Amino acid sequence: MARPTLASLATELGVSRQTISNALNAPDRVRPATLKRVLDAIEAAGYRPSAAARQLRTRRSMNLGMRLLPATDGINGSILDRFLHALTESAQAAGYRLTLFCADTDDDEVRQYEQLLHVAGLDGFVLTSSRRDDVRTRWLQEHGTPFAIFGRPWGELQRDGSARHPWVDIDGAAGTAEAVTHLVRQGHSRIGFLGWHDGGPVGDDRRAGWEHAMRASGLSEHISRLRISTPDTIAGGVSGGRKLIERDATAIVCASDSLAIGALESLRELRPRLFLPGQPAGPGLRAAVVGFDDTPVAAALGLSSVAQPVEDAARHIVRLLTYELAGYPAAGTMPDESLLLTPHVVERVPLPLAPPA
Amino acid sequence: MARPTLASLATELGVSRQTISNALNAPDRVRPATLKRVLDAIEAAGYRPSAAARQLRTRRSMNLGMRLLPATDGINGSILDRFLHALTESAQAAGYRLTLFCADTDDDEVRQYEQLLHVAGLDGFVLTSSRRDDVRTRWLQEHGTPFAIFGRPWGELQRDGSARHPWVDIDGAAGTAEAVTHLVRQGHSRIGFLGWHDGGPVGDDRRAGWEHAMRASGLSEHISRLRISTPDTIAGGVSGGRKLIERDATAIVCASDSLAIGALESLRELRPRLFLPGQPAGPGLRAAVVGFDDTPVAAALGLSSVAQPVEDAARHIVRLLTYELAGYPAAGTMPDESLLLTPHVVERVPLPLAPPA
DNA sequence: TTGTATGCGTTATCAA
DNA sequence: TTGATAACGCATACAA
Numbered sequence: 001m002a003r004p005t006l007a008s009l010a011t012e013l014g015v016s017r018q019t020i021s022n023a024l025n026a027p028d029r030v031r032p033a034t035l036k037r038v039l040d041a042i043e044a045a046g047y048r049p050s051a052a053a054r055q056l057r058t059r060r061s062m063n064l065g066m067r068l069l070p071a072t073d074g075i076n077g078s079i080l081d082r083f084l085h086a087l088t089e090s091a092q093a094a095g096y097r098l099t100l101f102c103a104d105t106d107d108d109e110v111r112q113y114e115q116l117l118h119v120a121g122l123d124g125f126v127l128t129s130s131r132r133d134d135v136r137t138r139w140l141q142e143h144g145t146p147f148a149i150f151g152r153p154w155g156e157l158q159r160d161g162s163a164r165h166p167w168v169d170i171d172g173a174a175g176t177a178e179a180v181t182h183l184v185r186q187g188h189s190r191i192g193f194l195g196w197h198d199g200g201p202v203g204d205d206r207r208a209g210w211e212h213a214m215r216a217s218g219l220s221e222h223i224s225r226l227r228i229s230t231p232d233t234i235a236g237g238v239s240g241g242r243k244l245i246e247r248d249a250t251a252i253v254c255a256s257d258s259l260a261i262g263a264l265e266s267l268r269e270l271r272p273r274l275f276l277p278g279q280p281a282g283p284g285l286r287a288a289v290v291g292f293d294d295t296p297v298a299a300a301l302g303l304s305s306v307a308q309p310v311e312d313a314a315r316h317i318v319r320l321l322t323y324e325l326a327g328y329p330a331a332g333t334m335p336d337e338s339l340l341l342t343p344h345v346v347e348r349v350p351l352p353l354a355p356p357a
Numbered sequence: 358m359a360r361p362t363l364a365s366l367a368t369e370l371g372v373s374r375q376t377i378s379n380a381l382n383a384p385d386r387v388r389p390a391t392l393k394r395v396l397d398a399i400e401a402a403g404y405r406p407s408a409a410a411r412q413l414r415t416r417r418s419m420n421l422g423m424r425l426l427p428a429t430d431g432i433n434g435s436i437l438d439r440f441l442h443a444l445t446e447s448a449q450a451a452g453y454r455l456t457l458f459c460a461d462t463d464d465d466e467v468r469q470y471e472q473l474l475h476v477a478g479l480d481g482f483v484l485t486s487s488r489r490d491d492v493r494t495r496w497l498q499e500h501g502t503p504f505a506i507f508g509r510p511w512g513e514l515q516r517d518g519s520a521r522h523p524w525v526d527i528d529g530a531a532g533t534a535e536a537v538t539h540l541v542r543q544g545h546s547r548i549g550f551l552g553w554h555d556g557g558p559v560g561d562d563r564r565a566g567w568e569h570a571m572r573a574s575g576l577s578e579h580i581s582r583l584r585i586s587t588p589d590t591i592a593g594g595v596s597g598g599r600k601l602i603e604r605d606a607t608a609i610v611c612a613s614d615s616l617a618i619g620a621l622e623s624l625r626e627l628r629p630r631l632f633l634p635g636q637p638a639g640p641g642l643r644a645a646v647v648g649f650d651d652t653p654v655a656a657a658l659g660l661s662s663v664a665q666p667v668e669d670a671a672r673h674i675v676r677l678l679t680y681e682l683a684g685y686p687a688a689g690t691m692p693d694e695s696l697l698l699t700p701h702v703v704e705r706v707p708l709p710l711a712p713p714a
Numbered sequence: 715t716t717g718t719a720t721g722c723g724t725t726a727t728c729a730a
Numbered sequence: 731t732t733g734a735t736a737a738c739g740c741a742t743a744c745a746a
Contacts, residue, residue: 003475005723016733021725031731051477052418053723055409056738063456068445071438081437085425089459097477099420100455102446118360118405120454234657258657297654300591300615362739373717378741388715410739413722717746723738730733 004045013041024049061121064091064321065099067109069128078296079310080128083150086314087126094322096123106131110139117145124321130154130167137165148321150313152340154201166320167338168313172202172292173209175306175343176253179290180213182345183251188288190222192249194240194259197229206255206292230259237262238269241289245270251288257298257305260291264303264350294346302350308343316341361402370398381406418478421448421678422456424466426485435652436667437485440507443671444483451679453480463488467496474502481678487511487524489558494522505678507670509697511558523677524695525670529559529649530566532663532700533610536647537570539702540608545645547579549606551597551616554586563612563649587616594619595626598646602627608645614655614662617648621660621707651703659707665700673698 010017015038022029023038030038041047055061066087069080088098099122103109113136116122124146130137130153140147149167176193183191193210196203207227214223226249230236237254241263244252252267254260267274267288274288291298294307316339367374372391379386380395387395398404412418423444426437445455456479460466470493473479481503487494487510497504506524533550540548550567553560564584571580583606587593594611598620601609609624611617624645648655651664673696 006725007723017724018726018734019732022732025725029731034731048472048475050413050723052409052412053738054725056407056413056723056740057725059738061409068442070442071435078435084457085427085459088425088457092459097473098457100441100445100457102442102449115405116454118403120408261657300618363741364739374740375718375742376716379716382741386715391715407739410722411741413724413739414741416722715746718744720742720744722740725736725738727736728734730731 004047006047006049009041009045009047012045013038055121059121060123060325062095063097063099063120063122064124064126064318065101065113065116065122066126066128067103067112068100070102079293079308083128083310083314086311087318090315090318094318096318096322106135109136113139113143113145117143123325124148126150126317126321141165146321146324148317148324150317152201166317166324168316168320169340170308170310170313171209171340171342172205173212174340175292175308175345176206176209176255177213177216178343178345179253179304179306180210180217182347183253183288183290184217184219186251188251189219190226190247190249191219191251191253192222192226192228192244192247193253193255194237194244194263195227195229195255196232196259198232203255210253232256232258234258234262234265237264238266241266242270251290253290255292257291257293257295257303260289260303260305261297261301264289264301290345299348302348304345304347306343307346309341312341361404363404363406366398366402366404369402370395412478416478417480417682419452420454420456420477420479421481421483421675422458422470422473422479423483423485424460424469425457427459436650436665440485440667440671443668444675447672447675451675453675453679463492466493470496470500470502474500480682481505483507483674483678498522503678503681505674505681507674509558523681525673525677526697527665527667527670528566528697528699529562530569531697532649532665532702533563533566533612534570534573535700535702536610536661536663537567537574539704540610540645540647541574541576543608545608546576547583547604547606548576548608548610549579549583549585549601549604550610550612551594551601551620552584552586552612553589553616555589560612567610589613589615591615591619591622594621595623598623599627608647610647612649614648614650614652614660617646617660617662618654618658621646621658647702656705659705661702661704663700664703666698669698 006017006020010020013020015034019030019034020038020042023035023042027035051062091098099116099120101112101116103112113125125140127136127147127149129151130149132154137147137149137153147165149165150169151167152169153165153167180191191214193207195207211223214220225247226244228240228243230240232255237259240259241252244263245266252263254263289303291303291305294305298305320338363374363377367377370377372395376387376391377395377399380392380399384392408419448455456473456477458469458473460469470482482497484493484504484506486508487506489511494504494506494510504522506522507526508524509526510522510524537548548571550564552564568580571577582604583601585597585600587597589612594616597616598609601620602623609620611620646660648660648662651662655662677695
C-alpha cells in the first residue's frame with residue numbers, strides 16, 4: 001500500500017484536494033463537519049504532507065542551517081554539544097529541521113550560505129559567534145536572509161545601541177561577579193582572577209565582572225595585584241595559580257575550567273592542608289577555586305564553576321529566528337528582544353584526592 | 358534579477374530544458390560544443406538545480422539523518438563532536454546534507470524515522486550505537502531503509518558471521534593491547550587494567566585486549582590479580598588506582614580517560630617520587646597510565662591515551678551509506694566491507710604538577 | 715543528439 | 731464553504 005497523497009485522499013473521501021489542504025492549513029475555512037471527516041481520514045491513513053512539494057510551492061523549506069566549527073579546544077566542546085541538542089530539539093518543536101554544514105573559513109561559510117539558500121532553500125541560519133568585522137553577518141544582512149547569533153554582536157551596534165540582528169548571549173560578567181560574591185560570603189577577601197591574555201571580548205567581559213564585584217564589595221585594593229593572565233591551558237592555570245597564591249590569594253575566580261583545574265592543582269600543591277579530610281569548613285577550604293563553563297570535567301573533579309544556561313540560549317535563538325521567519329506577526333506573540341542570559345555558580349566540594357586516613 | 362531556472366536558462370540559450378538537464382546529469386549525451394556552451398551559461402548565470410524540485414521528481418532528498426543523543430558523560434562527548442564534524446564534511450563532499458534530530462527513546466527514534474522518511478524524504482540514517490536487541494535496526498531493515506552504524510552489530514550477526522547491515526567500529530581490544538605492548542617495551546610487567554563494571558560489550562572488548570596482550574607477553578600470572586572494575590568516574594579511577602598500586606602494579610591501562618585521570622592522581626599520591634622533576638626516565642616514570650579516547654582533557658594533562666580514529670570512521674560510514682544509496686553500482690567502486698578500525702596510543706609526558714625546584 | 719509531453723505533491727487563485 | 735485549474739522546477743520516457 002503506497003503512501004497516501006493529497007490527491008489519493010481526496011478521491012477516496014470524495015472531496016477536492018483543496019479542502020484537505022485547507023483542513024490542514026486553514027481549518028477555519030472548512031465546515032466543522034467536513035473538517036472532522038477530513039482530519040479523521042488523515043489520521044487513519046497516516047497521511048503527511050510532502051516537504052518537498054510543499055517547499056516547491058511555498059518556497060519555505062522549514063529547514064534551518066548551522067555551521068559546525070572544527071573541534072577546537074574541546075574541553076569546552078561539551079558546551080556545543082548541549083547547545084546543539086537543545087537547538088535541534090527546539091527547532092523540531094517549532095516544526096523546523098536543522099541542517100549542519102562545514103566550512104573552512106568565513107568566506108567559505110558565505111559560499112555555503114549561498115549554496116544552501118539556493119539549492120536546499122534553507123529558511124535561516126544560526127551563527128555561533130560573531131567577530132568584530134564579520135563578513136558573514138554583512139552578507140546575510142545584504143541578502144535579507146534571516147539569522148540569529150549565539151553571541152553578542154561585538155562592535156556591531158547601531159547608533160541607538162541596538163544590534164542590527166537578533167542575538168542571544170550569556171552574561172559572562174554577571175557570572176564572574178556572582179562567583180566573587182559567593183566567595184565573599186564564605187569569608188574570602190583576597191580573591192584573585194585568572195584570565196586569558198588573548199585580549200578577546202569574552203575574556204575582557206569575564207574579567208570586568210570580577211573587577212566590578214570586587215569594587216562593589218569594597219575590595220578594590222586587591223584588583224591590580226590579584227589579576228593574572230595566562231594562556232588558556234591547565235599548565236597556564238597551574239603557574240598562574242601559583243603566582244596568585246604566592247601573593248596571598250585565598251580564592252581564585254577563573255575564566256575557564258581548564259584554568260581552574262590548574263589553579264586547583266596549584267592550591268593542592270601549595271596549600272595541601274586545605275584538602276586534608278576532616279578539616280573544618282572555613283575560608284580557603286571550600287570552593288576556593290571557581291571555574292567557568294561547568295564542563296563535565298569540572299563536575300567530575302568536584303570543581304565549582306559558572307554554569308551557562310546554553311539550553312535556554314538555544315531555545316531563545318529558535319524563538320527569535322522562527323518569529324523572524326513568520327514575518328514578525330502579532331505583537332502579542334513577540335518574543336523578548338535579543339537577550340543576555342545570566343549564568344550561575346554551581347558550588348561543589350573538591351574530590352578528596354589526598355591520601356586517605 | 359530572479360534566480361535562473363532550467364526553463365529560463367533554456368529559453369535564454371535557445372535550447373531545450375532537457376539539454377541542460379542532460380548537460381548536468383548525463384554529459385556524455387550532449388555534443389561537446391553545446392555542452393560547453395550550456396555549462397558556461399550555467400556558470401555565468403549561477404544556476405543551481407533546486408533540491409526540492411529534484412527531490413519531487415527523483416524521490417531522493419540527498420539528505421541523511423542522525424539522531425543527536427542527549428549529552429551524557431560529556432568527557433567523552435568531544436568524540437561525538439569530532440565524529441559529527443567529519444560526518445558532515447564527508448557527507449557534504451559526497452553531495453549529501455546532514456539533518457539532525459532528537460528523540461527521547463528508541464521507540465521515539467523509530468517514530469522520527471517514519472516522520473523524516475515520509476515528510477522530508479531522508480535517504481538514509483546514521484546510527485551511533487547499536488544495542489543487543491535493537492528495535493531501531495529491526496524497523497529500518499523491515500522498511501528497507503538504508504542505514505549504517507558507528508558501532509559493532511553486537512549479537513546481531515548472521516549465521517555466516519556477517520552482519521545484516523553495514524557498520525564501522527573501532528577495535529577497542531587492539532587499542533588496549535597496543536597500550537600493553539608499549540608499556541612492556543618500556544620495561545613494565547605488572548600492568549593493571551582499570552575497567553567499567555557495567556558489563557557492556559565495549560568495556561568487555563577493551564578488557565579482553567589487555568588480557569590477550571598480557572598473555573601474549575607472558576604476563577598471564579598478573580591477569581586475575583591486576584584486573585579491577587569501578588564506575589566510570591574520576592573518583593572510581595582514584596580508588597581503583599590505589600588498589601592496583603597497593604598490589605604493586607607499576608602501570609595501568611584504563612578503559613576511559615576519566616578513569617585514567619583518577620588513576621594518575623592515585624599514582625601521584627602514592628608514588629610521588631615518580632613525578633619529581635629531573636627524575637631519570639625509566640619504568641614507572643613515564644606513560645605509567647594510559648587512558649582511552651584521547652579526550653582534550655587527557656591532552657591537557659599530558660596523559661597518554663588510546664586515540665580513536667573517529668574521523669576515519671565517519672568517512673567510512675558515509676562511503677558505506679552512499680554506496681548503498683547508489684544501489685550498489687559498479688564492483689570496482691565498492692568500498693571495503695564493514696570494518697574495524699585500529700586505534701593507536703598517543704604517548705605523552707605528564708604535566709609536572711609537583712612543587713617547582 | 716535534441717526536443718516534447720507528462721508527472722512528482724502541494725498551495726494559490728479564482729470561480730462556482 | 732467548496733471545487734477546478736494552474737503553477738512551483740525538475741527529470742524521465744519517448745518521439746523527432
